[in-house]
Amino acid sequence: MKKKASDFRYNTGETRVPWPAVGENYNAHDLMEVIKFMMQGQGAEYDAAIDEVAEKVYALDKVSRAPGKLSLDVNVVAAEEACDEYLNTQGSLFVTNATAGFEIAYKYANIDPGDEVIVPAITFIATMAYPISVGAKIVICDVAPNTINMDPEDLKKKLSPKTKMVVPVHIGGYPCNMEEIMKVTKEYNKDIVVLEDAAHAFGAMYKGKRIGTIGDFGSFSFHEVKNVTSFGEGGIVCTNVEEMRPLMPRCRFFGSDFGAKPIDNWFYNVDAMPGKYGPFVALNSSTTEIQAIGLKLQVARNEQIIAERRKNAAYLTERFKANDAIIPQDIGGDDVQPTFHLYLLQIDPAKAGGDVQVLRKKLEAKGVTNLPHFGPLYRFNILKQLGYDVDAMSAACPVANEVFDHRFTHLPLYGIDEEQVQYMADAVLEAVEEMQKGL
């Protein structure tokens, strides 16, 4: 059976008086504004090119028609199929963003007040937003110093009878030690749901599997800053929970059911979704056909994109071997293949004669952008405002504090040319040498 992404939204098709799925459709003028937005420029040459395109678009408008649907239709299905093929999954779901994917996983686990969710110290706020929004308790796991990913050893200490979920994050697209994380978690309690925050890791491989497809759920981000984007926002969520797979499209749209028996005198039904421990209410994380076109095309380019990032990362790592105060990014091998979303640059403060804050300033002065992703979660106001003992949380994550304050930053790997990559390598080496000379 051909898969359907659709919500119900009308589109009654050929009738004497149809009820179209789209209200006010766009017109050629709207589309020209989109083209001008997507392809910006100025000057006489640009203006002339735009005029020429406009003429063609208005001509096309006279002989074409608008699509029947703009949301959840054939392109959404095609994008999901492309992701399934790429990830070797079934039933991947294209949602508004990675956070919406997390939400489905959290709801499946019926995360409620009183439950504990373990997340790593170094991650984006999105990882823990849902559980804290429903009053569940966040427990913060320390990170491993070499990867700044969730440390399975510390995870052992943070698991408790109240732990309902564990959420490893593949920071910078570098795979977590999933084997250990799964083992430690499931041996403690096989009912704990593991959600992979794979926002940075679309296409990463770990021991022959795609990252994001190893835990019970995995969610990827296609926000504009990530490796590939569905025109600004988007996410894919996939699951190994077999009974949830066919229900995922309904988790994206209020649990509405257009296939089963409708209520009398109406054309669909709505169900609470079956969570692990009880029903939950699905919200709306529908995506558009235009986003789907972007995703489908970019997924097809992802291997090339990763290869280019990898080349730059390998170059930096090779150059950084020249100074043993620099701890270069591990570029992986057969078992671990990162996406190189970010380049993890670390230094040994004792050998460098100063910490990464000094290095960061020097790099900035040399015009090299560097951004450590991310500050430890307990340092943001939000957990304190919610009544957490953030000092105790911080004390329980010594490595996260040490690496963030003293050891790491991230460098860009994409959208920069060879000369810029070389300049970046030179600048880092120079800056560390200056530090070593006490300059």
Ligand SMILES: *Cc1c(COP(=O)(O)O)cnc(C)c1O
């Ligand atoms: C970007 C990001 C997210 C959120 O992704 P969205 O698609 O914006 O919801 C989650 N986790 C990490 C680590 C991220 O960097």
